[in-house]
Amino acid sequence: VLIGIAYGSISGYYGGLVDQIMMRFVDFLFGVPFIFLVILLMVFFGRHVFLIFVGLGLIYWIVLARIVRGQILSLKEKEFVMAAISNGVSERKIIFKHLVPNVLGPTIVFSTLLVPQIMLLEAFLSFIGLGISPPDVSLGIMINDGASVLTSFSWPIIFPGFIFSLMIFCMNFIGDGLRDALDPRIS
Secondary structure, three states, X not given: OHHHHHHHHHHHHHOHHHHHHHHHHHHHHHOOOHHHHHHHHHHHHOOOHHHHHHHHHHHHHHHHHHHHHXXXXXXXXXXXXXXXHHOOOOHHHHHHHHHHHHHHXXXXXXXXXXXXXXXXXXXXXXXXXXXXXXXXXXXXXXXXXXXXXXXXXXXXXXXXXXXXXXXXXXXXXHHHHHHHHHOOOOO
């Protein structure tokens, strides 16, 4: 999250050639398939929970950088930024003291809505055998184990599936509530 905020803020504030180069790098990273990256990490470093989160972090900071960049592009022409520039405030202070606090609302909302996506991805990776490995526990592993005995017993897949769905629903509900609370255009 911090990488995405810093990267997007710098790209959006400076604009021009700096923005073009930084965004082309982001576009290149968007072209790398996530599953391919995870498979490479698992082949070279083994199946560890930490590596899954490193892989997720390598992918999702890109989206956040784009969101922050768009917000900074719209904010850098506002009066409070022009006043700071005319008062001789350094560019670093303008970015991190004036602009970044104003983009924290959308960033928090995005991060909250990102949690269900990450949960789904982790469960998917565990379900196909690329994620967390036993004896560690994951809802994806529990659903995969339940699928093997589905014809005999339905409860090993129903309970983890229900809990998983409930968790995703709750996180989306929290994210929607935060979006409504932090978005000044709604009130």
